[in-house]
Amino acid sequence: MTHANTKPATLGELRASGHAQLSVKQEIRTNLIAALRDGRDPWPGIVGFEDTVLPRLERALIAGHDVVLLGERGQGKTRLLRTLNLLLDEWTPVIAGSELGEHPYDPITPASIRRSAELGDDLPIEWRHRSERYAEKLATPDTSVADLVGDVDPVKVAEGRSLGDPETIHFGLVPRAHRGIVAINELPDLAERIQVSLLNVMEERDIQVRGYTLRLPLDVLLVASANPEDYTNRGRIITPLKDRFGAEIRTHYPRLLSDEIAVVHQEAHLEATVPEYLLEVLARFTRLLRESTAIDQRSGVSARFAVAAAETVAASAVHRSVVLSEADPVARPVDLGTVIEVLRGKIEFESGEEGREIEVLEHLLRRATADTARERLGGIDLATLVSAVELGDPVVTGERVTAKALLAELPDLDILDVVAKRLHAESDGERAAAAEFALEGLYLARRISKIASDDGQLVYG
Structure with a gap:
């Protein structure tokens, strides 16, 4: 593929190029199927999972499921999650300067929707590399809803905007990963009330901040890792959240x-x-x-x-x-x-x-x-x-x-x-x-x- 600098620079040029918009899960499915069909290894550096974990993960991704990997420490769960971004397109268009990296065809924040309406085909676009579309968070007991989802920005409120204005929100990790992959390591270590904040993101694809529901049709693949013992030991994955993961895949140590x-x-x-x-x-x-x-x-x-x-x-x-x-x-x-x-x-x-x-x-x-x-x-x-x-x-x-x-x-x-x-x-x-x-x-x-x-x-x- 050509370098980002030679690509369309406005919405009009992008439309003229014939570019088609795919969701993150469609993008991953398309690229994974192409790699399998061509005999290319989609998982460089992953050893010992060829006949066990990888076929299950491939089926889950083709099905468009969010995934949790269960396994003891040092089984390569994080390494495997970090290879997922190789299944994204190398470059993807985003609205220039948009906070959440929205697709030029589909703005979702009030500011981007307004700019898109004002500028039309002259809306400037940038190209983002797939390495920037993977966000990872190590779940720790002190992780807050603000870290993952967002919070009201007091500076914006001080500027005179009302609390009900969606533009007063400072977005957290998950919305900022819009059109990308969010990986949460050691998910059971996340406090249960924080896990609850992910329920809407995974199912309804909206977010709630301070009682204010913001309809944001987020496009993310959510993946997580966990130690099976954590269900009863330090913490657990709450049942409604477990239910929202389409696939639970057990990893293992090298068998050979x-x-x-x-x-x-x-x-x-x-x-x-x-x-x-x-x-x-x-x-x-x-x-x-x-x-x-x-x-x-x-x-x-x-x-x-x-x-x-x-x-x-x-x-x-x-x-x-x-x-x-x-x-x-x-x-x-x-x-x-x-x-x-x-x-x-x-x-x-x-x-x-x-x-x-x-x-x-x-x-x-x-x-x-x-x-x-x-x-x-x-x-x-x-x-x-x-x-x-x-x-x-x-x-x-x-x-x-x-x-x-x-x-x-x-x-x-x-x-x-x-x-x-x-x-x-x-x-x-x-x-x-x-x-x-x-x-x-x-x-x-x-x-x-x-x-x-x-x-x-x-x-x-």
């Missing part, structure tokens, strides 16, 4: 390990090389946390946990490279332990687990590491490595051991080349990480021992 890893790749900002098998360990660890009876599953284990864990492991590798003057920081299995202390606060434990938090996390991290080692190194006979470590000198690693020092301690065995090839390890740092991963896998399989010394070093023997 590959999706969990893909989310980490997409969201994490890694300051060092983190081998793929270590990301797999963290993804498995996150999944084990979601299955553990020691963890409060009502609050969930966010996808942000795995992302933050990967960033923490990378940061540990950078820290080591700076302290020990290594050129290229590469994360090693020894860095995995840093995740537990740093991230334990991101998880809610069941009430009977006080004092056992670290123990639970260490156990699940060992399980994740052992499962990944079996998966990644299955079929490789590591007996020669076991014998060499048992009979020769022990292998010392730790946060204060460089990759070169670790490689120098390793026995000269062909099997380590096989391990390096299987784990796609090429640089010294990657080969050291691969060897350490193999040793950790053997320790967890109880084929060799591991002792932690007082200075933080780990000795495999």
